[in-house]
Amino acid sequence: xxxxxxxxxxxxxxxxxxxxxxxxxxxxxxxxxxxxxxxxxxxxxxxxxxxxxxxxxxxxxxxxxxxxxxxxxxxxxxxxxxxxxxxxxxxxxxxxxxxxxxxxxxxxxxxxxxxxxxxxxxxxxxxxxxxxxxxxxxxxxxxxxxxxxxxxxxxxxxxxxxxxxxxxxxxxxxxxxxxxxxxxxxxxxxxxxxxxxxxxxxxxxxxxxxxxxxxxxxxxxxxxxxxxxxxxxxxxxxxxxxxxxxxxxxxxxxxxxxxxxxxxxxxxxxxxxxxxxxxxxxxxxxxxxxxxxxxxxxxxxxxxxxxxxxxxxxxxxxxxxxxxxxxxxxxxxxxxxxxxxxxxxxxxxxxxxxxxxxxxxxxxxxxxxxxxxxxxxxxxxxxxxxxxxxxxxxxxxxxxxxxxxx
Amino acid sequence: xxxxxxxxxxxxxxxxxxxxxxxxxxxxxxxxxxxxxxxxxxxxxxxxxxxxxxxxxxxxxxxxxxxxxxxxxxxxxxxxxxxxx
Numbered sequence: 001x002x003x004x005x006x007x008x009x010x011x012x013x014x015x016x017x018x019x020x021x022x023x024x025x026x027x028x029x030x031x032x033x034x035x036x037x038x039x040x041x042x043x044x045x046x047x048x049x050x051x052x053x054x055x056x057x058x059x060x061x062x063x064x065x066x067x068x069x070x071x072x073x074x075x076x077x078x079x080x081x082x083x084x085x086x087x088x089x090x091x092x093x094x095x096x097x098x099x100x101x102x103x104x105x106x107x108x109x110x111x112x113x114x115x116x117x118x119x120x121x122x123x124x125x126x127x128x129x130x131x132x133x134x135x136x137x138x139x140x141x142x143x144x145x146x147x148x149x150x151x152x153x154x155x156x157x158x159x160x161x162x163x164x165x166x167x168x169x170x171x172x173x174x175x176x177x178x179x180x181x182x183x184x185x186x187x188x189x190x191x192x193x194x195x196x197x198x199x200x201x202x203x204x205x206x207x208x209x210x211x212x213x214x215x216x217x218x219x220x221x222x223x224x225x226x227x228x229x230x231x232x233x234x235x236x237x238x239x240x241x242x243x244x245x246x247x248x249x250x251x252x253x254x255x256x257x258x259x260x261x262x263x264x265x266x267x268x269x270x271x272x273x274x275x276x277x278x279x280x281x282x283x284x285x286x287x288x289x290x291x292x293x294x295x296x297x298x299x300x301x302x303x304x305x306x307x308x309x310x311x312x313x314x315x316x317x318x319x320x321x322x323x324x325x326x327x328x329x330x331x332x333x334x335x336x337x338x339x340x341x342x343x344x345x346x347x348x349x350x351x352x353x354x355x356x357x358x359x360x361x362x363x364x365x366x367x368x369x370x371x372x373x374x375x376x377x378x379x380x381x382x383x384x385x386x387x388x389x390x391x392x393x394x395x396x397x398x399x400x401x402x403x404x405x406x
Numbered sequence: 407x408x409x410x411x412x413x414x415x416x417x418x419x420x421x422x423x424x425x426x427x428x429x430x431x432x433x434x435x436x437x438x439x440x441x442x443x444x445x446x447x448x449x450x451x452x453x454x455x456x457x458x459x460x461x462x463x464x465x466x467x468x469x470x471x472x473x474x475x476x477x478x479x480x481x482x483x484x485x486x487x488x489x490x491x
Binding site for chain 1: 452
């Protein structure tokens with residue numbers, strides 16, 4: 001089996017700040033928040049969290065109607081992000097053999113609700129044919145391959161909030177092993193109030209800052225109270241180093257290692273044991289020691305239990321040496337897209353030497369201490385970082401990224 | 407309902423649903439030349455059933471209409487049948 005080095009040569013994003021990687025990174029470094037009040041949430045009595053991170057209105061009419069008709073926003077986000085990723089990889093269209101790895105947490109809640117409403121009211125005859133393609137689990141994969149004419153192998157892997165990073169990890173393993181030459185990979189999700197509802201049911205949705213939405217998501221802070229759900233897509237173009245050098249591509253970073261494991265103690269909370277195992281396996285896969293990691297971009301979603309468990313795990317494996325941040329203070333939790341959007345942001349920050357802090361981390365919770373939090377934008381030289389991404393249902397994922405050197 | 411009104415409603419529905427250029431909606435226009443495929447054909451039936459409150463799918467036979475003009479006539483016929491009942 002081959003043992004290729006795997007590099008990232010293209011990145012693209014849609015986030016609560018809008019379309020584009022530069023827009024994302026600028027807003028993060030300027031400590032802006034993408035969170036606002038989502039009025040519809042106020043009309044649902046059992047939901048006490050009124051904040052969300054939705055992307056500004058985007059004109060998707062550039063996608064031809066015959067493709068757009070079977071899409072919901074999550075597919076359109078993914079297409080926009082993929083086009084940007086391909087362009088930044090210096091491609092007008094995806095080259096032959098490009099594989100696709102993309103998923104969402106679940107398919108479009110809005111499309112499912114519209115479909116189910118007609119079914120329940122016994123008016124299935126009113127459901128349009130295109131609705132079927134909107135509610136499929138692998139709808140973003142199908143729509144992306146159709147609209148961008150990508151014929152390579154396609155995988156619609158869905159691991160809830162770890163989806164984005166897991167897809168990049170699986171694509172990395174396939175390129176490394178020589179099974180494929182290149183891949184477009186990542187995650188995508190669209191916001192629906194039901195998402196906030198899901199976390200509200202578990203008392204894990206932020207509800208203490210409804211009047212100050214920009215403060216609502218506050219990972220590791222003592223006053224954090226839960227997740228703020230948001231939306232977007234992060235897509236990455238990866239290829240073997242050999243392929244990238246042959247075609248003279250600009251190499252943004254190298255994927256040095258990846259690991260994923262499954263929590264079996266709880267379906268809702270990752271335990272420190274499984275997080276430690278996952279991060280340790282990623283280090284092992286990258287063949288590096290904890291001391292080699294300069295920064296950890298945490299999953300940290302602003303929940304009371306999850307942030308503390310991750311902080312304790314990082315402290316045990318890494319101590320105080322690496323800096324730690326979470327971008328969910330700015331972005332909220334972009335769900336299936338969070339792993340890939342945040343990975344892209346940190347790669348760009350690594351390249352420009354400036355790292356965004358954990359927004360709203362005003363007073364570190366003692367339960368989240370023992371690690372080196374970043375609380376303001378800093379000039380930091382990063383050569384190697386780890387990205388964590390965890391999911392309800394027990395999926396953990398950690399990836400090691402390093403600055404490319406020949 | 408007058409034929410002119412039927413044409414207006416059909417055209418409005420098709421422009422909205424399929425983002426068609428209204429100037430192309432002539433009685434001679436066939437659906438393939440308008441860029442509509444088999445999925446669109448099913449969705450067109452649903453759209454027009456909702457617009458006119460008539461049952462198209464159970465009254466339609468292959469060959470009933472191949473052009474937009476034929477569709478106008480077919481809808482007119484269904485509306486008349488409905489009104490007679």
